[in-house]
Amino acid sequence: MNTSESLQALRRANPRAKAGFTASAQAAADAVRAQLVTTTAELASDGGAPGPRRRHADPRRRLARAATLGVSLAAAAAMAAVLTVGSPGPGVGTAAAAVKQAATVTAAAAEHSGTAVVRITHNGKIWAGTTIRWRDKDLAVSRDGPGRHGRAGSELLVVDGTLYLFDPADGGWVMAGDPGSIDPDSGTTPEEYLAAVGEDVGGATLRRITDGMTGLTSRQLGDGSTVYSGAVAAGLIAREAGVKGGQPIRVLPFGNVAHDEAADPAALLQVAVTVGGDGVIRQITVTWGTSASAWTYTVNYSRLAATSAPVAPEGARPLRDRLRGSA
Amino acid sequence: MSEGERERRRRFEALFAAYSPDIVAYCGWRADSASDAQDAVAEVFLTAWRRLDALPEGDAARVWLYATARRVIANQRRSGRRQVALYQRLALDAAVVAQPPPSPTREEALVHEALGRLGRRDREVLLLAEWEGLSPAQIAGVLGCLAITARGRLHRARRRFRTVFEDLLAHDAADQPRREASDVARTPGSPVQPRP
Numbered sequence: 203m204n205t206s207e208s209l210q211a212l213r214r215a216n217p218r219a220k221a222g223f224t225a226s227a228q229a230a231a232d233a234v235r236a237q238l239v240t241t242t243a244e245l246a247s248d249g250g251a252p253g254p255r256r257r258h259a260d261p262r263r264r265l266a267r268a269a270t271l272g273v274s275l276a277a278a279a280a281m282a283a284v285l286t287v288g289s290p291g292p293g294v295g296t297a298a299a300a301v302k303q304a305a306t307v308t309a310a311a312a313e314h315s316g317t318a319v320v321r322i323t324h325n326g327k328i329w330a331g332t333t334i335r336w337r338d339k340d341l342a343v344s345r346d347g348p349g350r351h352g353r354a355g356s357e358l359l360v361v362d363g364t365l366y367l368f369d370p371a372d373g374g375w376v377m378a379g380d381p382g383s384i385d386p387d388s389g390t391t392p393e394e395y396l397a398a399v400g401e402d403v404g405g406a407t408l409r410r411i412t413d414g415m416t417g418l419t420s421r422q423l424g425d426g427s428t429v430y431s432g433a434v435a436a437g438l439i440a441r442e443a444g445v446k447g448g449q450p451i452r453v454l455p456f457g458n459v460a461h462d463e464a465a466d467p468a469a470l471l472q473v474a475v476t477v478g479g480d481g482v483i484r485q486i487t488v489t490w491g492t493s494a495s496a497w498t499y500t501v502n503y504s505r506l507a508a509t510s511a512p513v514a515p516e517g518a519r520p521l522r523d524r525l526r527g528s529a
Numbered sequence: 530m531s532e533g534e535r536e537r538r539r540r541f542e543a544l545f546a547a548y549s550p551d552i553v554a555y556c557g558w559r560a561d562s563a564s565d566a567q568d569a570v571a572e573v574f575l576t577a578w579r580r581l582d583a584l585p586e587g588d589a590a591r592v593w594l595y596a597t598a599r600r601v602i603a604n605q606r607r608s609g610r611r612q613v614a615l616y617q618r619l620a621l622d623a624a625v626v627a628q629p630p631p632s633p634t635r636e637e638a639l640v641h642e643a644l645g646r647l648g649r650r651d652r653e654v655l656l657l658a659e660w661e662g663l664s665p666a667q668i669a670g671v672l673g674c675l676a677i678t679a680r681g682r683l684h685r686a687r688r689r690f691r692t693v694f695e696d697l698l699a700h701d702a703a704d705q706p707r708r709e710a711s712d713v714a715r716t717p718g719s720p721v722q723p724r725p
């Protein structure tokens with residue numbers, strides 16, 4: 203037997219050469235498509251909470267597989283968003299299901315990269331602002347509210363696992379190293395802060411807020427987007443992040459301290475979620491307070507899956523050098 | 530939805546329609562189980578969707594998908610979580626795979642035996658060429674090596690396959706009389722037929 207004959211035998215054993223291969227491959231591709239769409243629909247309908255339906259063989263199999271084998275549910279939802287584009291009707295029967303599905307789709311889109319612009323106003327005036335850009339594990343945070351610009355901690359970057367801080371004292375960047383190696387002695391460590399932001403840019407915070415919405419109403423806007431409005435317990439929006447002066451500190455997504463009712467976990471805050479025509483959340487607005495002290499917290503999402511990676515600043519000084527210089 | 534987004538989705542749908550059978554086939558023989566293969570296909574196209582803007586055009590997109598599938602399957606194998614879910618998955622797979630796979634012909638069984646005796650790298654390069662129909666340059670794109678390296682690996686893999694396959698064929702031919710006698714003995718009431 204020569205090489206050609208042995209290769210002929212190999213080629214005859216090619217699964218593609220078998221009768222019916224094309225049909226079965228197409229069926230497998232369709233199954234993948236259906237798996238992803240169904241997984242998303244199930245998540246949207248039951249909010250991802252454990253329940254009796256989860257005991258049914260096929261959904262459990264799909265969910266277990268998605269969760270354990272690297273096909274994250276959020277990523278699955280991204281595909282589903284593509285495959286179900288333009289046909290939101292049958293899969294989304296209620297406003298609750300629609301807003302949950304939007305959260306899942308947005309989380310999927312945000313998984314890779316995105317930009318979130320956070321604005322807090324008090325009595326109509328800007329009180330705080332933060333812009334967060336992320337791409338994979340890299341992150342850029344810029345606090346640009348009034349009085350923040352130029353202050354220590356107003357800008358930070360994480361690039362390839364290294365934390366860079368803007369040092370207003372000499373107008374340059376300091377390379378602080380691994381965020382996990384920094385212990386500021388008190389308050390939130392950089393690692394804790396970054397972990398919280400990671401949760402906020404991922405799907406956990408979005409899902410927690412949208413899952414908790416009650417009394418939902420919706421209205422269509424002229425640009426094809428839909429605003430879903432409802433009430434959410436403040437405890438689902440502002441999480442406890444430490445204690446100061448014997449009082450727990452509650453922090454809004456992306457790191458601003460909550461005040462007034464927002465600091466009371468049982469208080470109901472008004473939430474409006476704007477979902478674009480493509481099913482992706484564009485904006486979340488939370489309002490609370492009274493006419494004497496009215497607060498608005500807004501997150502605008504943009505450039506999801508299309509935000510460029512932050513770049514390590516040139517000429518950043520190692521933290522040790524900076525400390526030696528100031529000693 | 531903007532025209533740009535519509536175009537992006539059209540492109541993705543075209544990519545899925547054109548190449549999903551290829552990726553299903555590739556993951557079918559590369560992954561450890563049918564469900565792993567299905568997961569890998571899903572992951573490949575999710576990655577394609579996320580990186581659609583960076584995806585090359587035309588046939589290079591196919592190579593990109595193969596290379597991504599290769600990495601996805603490698604990640605599956607590395608994943609510790611996979612071990613945790615093993616028992617559950619085996620039980621579920623057993624329930625899903627109700628029908629036994631069709632019996633291969635003797636030649637196919639020998640081909641699979643020979644492939645099993647090759648090194649992983651030889652098997653991969655050989656099947657990318659012979660089953661997936663990729664050129665050495667395309668294989669180089671999948672494996673992330675130079676075309677000349679891929680060509681050399683393919684040459685050596687073909688030679689080793691031939692050696693192993695011929696060896697198996699020779700042993701199989703030697704075993705044939707005993708196998709036939711055994712088959713006859715297992716069939717009650719079958720008369721023993723003289724060999725031609």
